[in-house]
Amino acid sequence: MLIQIPPSSACREHEVTPESIYLSRRRLLAAAGGLAAMAALPGHAQDPSAYPDVEAAKSPAWFDEKLAGTRWQAVTPGNEAVTPFQDATHYNNFYEFGTNKGDPARNAGQLQIEPWTVRIEGEVGKPGTYSIEDLVKPHGLEERIYRLRCVEAWSMVIPWVGFPLADLLKRVEPTSKAKYVSFETRLAPEEMTGVRSGFSLIDWPYIEGLRLDEAMHPLTILAVGMYGRILPNQNGAPLRLVVPWKYGFKSIKSIVRISLVSEQPATTWQSIAAEEYGFYSNVNPEVDHPRWSQAHERRLPSGLFSPNIVPTRMFNGYDEVASLYTGLDLRKNY
Numbered sequence: 001m002l003i004q005i006p007p008s009s010a011c012r013e014h015e016v017t018p019e020s021i022y023l024s025r026r027r028l029l030a031a032a033g034g035l036a037a038m039a040a041l042p043g044h045a046q047d048p049s050a051y052p053d054v055e056a057a058k059s060p061a062w063f064d065e066k067l068a069g070t071r072w073q074a075v076t077p078g079n080e081a082v083t084p085f086q087d088a089t090h091y092n093n094f095y096e097f098g099t100n101k102g103d104p105a106r107n108a109g110q111l112q113i114e115p116w117t118v119r120i121e122g123e124v125g126k127p128g129t130y131s132i133e134d135l136v137k138p139h140g141l142e143e144r145i146y147r148l149r150c151v152e153a154w155s156m157v158i159p160w161v162g163f164p165l166a167d168l169l170k171r172v173e174p175t176s177k178a179k180y181v182s183f184e185t186r187l188a189p190e191e192m193t194g195v196r197s198g199f200s201l202i203d204w205p206y207i208e209g210l211r212l213d214e215a216m217h218p219l220t221i222l223a224v225g226m227y228g229r230i231l232p233n234q235n236g237a238p239l240r241l242v243v244p245w246k247y248g249f250k251s252i253k254s255i256v257r258i259s260l261v262s263e264q265p266a267t268t269w270q271s272i273a274a275e276e277y278g279f280y281s282n283v284n285p286e287v288d289h290p291r292w293s294q295a296h297e298r299r300l301p302s303g304l305f306s307p308n309i310v311p312t313r314m315f316n317g318y319d320e321v322a323s324l325y326t327g328l329d330l331r332k333n334y
């Protein structure tokens with residue numbers, strides 16, 4: 001985000017968007033119409049193959065068992081087109097695997113995700129180290145189709161499969177001293193070419209954080225899947241945060257530690273450039289990044305000759321979070 005930018009030139013791979021993507025996009029629009037109709041039938045399971053061009057993947061038994069009970073389309077895309085799977089999985093930010101958008105798809109296969117444990121600690125009554133299967137087991141999965149707005153001014157619409165972070169936090173019983181939640185990504189230099197390169201400005205591991213009330217908001221989820229299948233490594237397998245009203249960098253990938261703390265945590269991008277990336281990072285078309293406007297975004301796929309520019313909405317269109325920020329100056333607290 002520091003090294004590459006001008007957002008207008010940041011999508012080289014999409015300047016020559018193959019015809020096939022547009023064709024599949026048209027099919028997807030048709031499929032989305034069908035899904036909306038299906039969602040109206042209570043208890044009707046969606047066939048995940050409704051998303052075109054999804055690469056099949058072998059997934060562990062714990063995931064298959066949970067996926068079978070998924071509440072599909074718990075949050076629908078409205079009249080927006082879901083981003084094709086190929087774009088959502090080949091245009092990524094995951095700096096542990098390189099700084100170019102295609103690097104995570106190329107390199108994140110190196111990440112060892114089995115076995116995977118998550119440490120939950122700090123201001124909680126029930127700290128512990130959980131295997132990914134034990135962590136997810138008590139929770140019902142839901143499909144949430146959310147807009148993802150990157151601070152670099154591009155965006156996608158992604159069908160996540162996950163569960164509310166609040167449900168997990170309640171399980172571990174936050175104490176009265178818990179005011180923030182901090183999250184940490186796995187750090188394994190031998191698996192992460194971007195960490196080994198030493199080129200990055202990031203002081204690893206990648207850290208993100210939320211205020212406790214933001215973490216408890218029903219829109220905040222932990223995702224384990226997308227497009228009706230397991231999360232690809234480049235999208236943050238096996239467990240990543242999704243906070244749809246905040247810039248994408250808050251949605252930390254491949255989480256190994258969740259700490260409830262009393263002080264605001266020092267987060268990765270804020271530590272690198274506090275004047276550019278704030279702790280809150282709520283999507284806000286009225287507060288520009290010092291080096292570019294945040295008033296509009298490129299909705300991917302977006303080609304050179306058919307740029308798909310849409311206005312950015314306050315809180316990325318998730319107005320229901322506004323009450324979290326009553327009395328807070330969002331210009332100062334960007």
Ligand SMILES: Nc1nc2c(c(=O)[nH]1)N[C@H]1C(S)=C(S)[C@@H](COP(=O)(O)O)O[C@H]1N2
Nearest residue numbers: 092093094095150185206248249251252253
């Ligand atoms: N650990 C880690 N998490 C991360 C990042 C990263 O570099 N490392 N990039 C963030 C940024 S800038 C964005 S926009 C989203 C992108 O998520 P996606 O690749 O699944 O679309 O992941 C976020 N989570």
Ligand SMILES: [Mo]
Nearest residue numbers: 150151248249
């Ligand atoms: Mo981002």
